[in-house]
Amino acid sequence: MRTYEELFIVKPDAPEEEANQFVEQLRTQLVAGGATVDKIDKWGKRKLAYRVDKYREGAYVLLQFTAQPETVKELERRLRVSDIVLKFLTVRIDQVMKRLDKRKKSRDKRAARRAAAGSSTPAPAQPSLAQQLEGAPAPAAPAMPAMPGHPKES
Numbered sequence: 001m002r003t004y005e006e007l008f009i010v011k012p013d014a015p016e017e018e019a020n021q022f023v024e025q026l027r028t029q030l031v032a033g034g035a036t037v038d039k040i041d042k043w044g045k046r047k048l049a050y051r052v053d054k055y056r057e058g059a060y061v062l063l064q065f066t067a068q069p070e071t072v073k074e075l076e077r078r079l080r081v082s083d084i085v086l087k088f089l090t091v092r093i094d095q096v097m098k099r100l101d102k103r104k105k106s107r108d109k110r111a112a113r114r115a116a117a118g119s120s121t122p123a124p125a126q127p128s129l130a131q132q133l134e135g136a137p138a139p140a141a142p143a144m145p146a147m148p149g150h151p152k153e154s
Contacts, residue, residue, distance in 0.1 A: 003038075003066045003097065008079055008088035009058035012045055022084055023061055030075060035067030052086045064093075 010019045027037050043060035052058070067075075072090060079088040 001066050001068060002092055003064070003094035004072055005091045005093050006063040006065070006075065006079075006088065007091075008061055008063075009048070009052070009086040010061060010084055011086055012055060012057045012059060014059070014084050018084065019059060019061075022082065023063075026063065026075065026078065029078065030063075030065055030067060030071060033067060033071035033074060035065050035071050037063065037065045039064040055086060058086050066094075 010022070023040060023042070027040065030037055039062070041062040041064075043062065045057050045059050047057050048055065076088070076090060079085050
């Protein structure tokens with residue numbers, strides 16, 4: 001089983017109840033195929049980046065589910081032949097989530113090591129910028145480097 005996100009754009013002139021019925025059909029088709037639907041988000045109507053067919057906006061719907069690849073192929077086929085759908089995109093996110101979990105665990109380990117090292121020996125306090133400027137000598141004028149082959153001026 002793999003985790004997927006399916007984002008599709010419904011035509012803006014489609015009636016709301018027709019769009020809801022279509023989303024429900026997709027959900028029941030996924031469940032019948034052995035998938036588990038984790039989340040259904042309806043983002044509402046948004047402006048498209050470019051014109052698709054004759055539309056400048058569309059209603060976005062995001063499905064997050066766990067399924068076998070065969071079930072995803074059937075879902076994509078249904079989206080492709082549907083008259084109500086302008087565009088769709090399927091993304092497999094289980095590998096990304098695994099990579100993010102691994103990164104989070106390594107960050108937590110580093111933070112735990114820093115906290116353990118920081119509690120035993122406190123770090124010396126850094127002087128503020130004003131304190132650094134007060135105690136610093138005035139900068140000397142930069143010296144001109146000697147150029148080879150040119151006489152030095154006196």
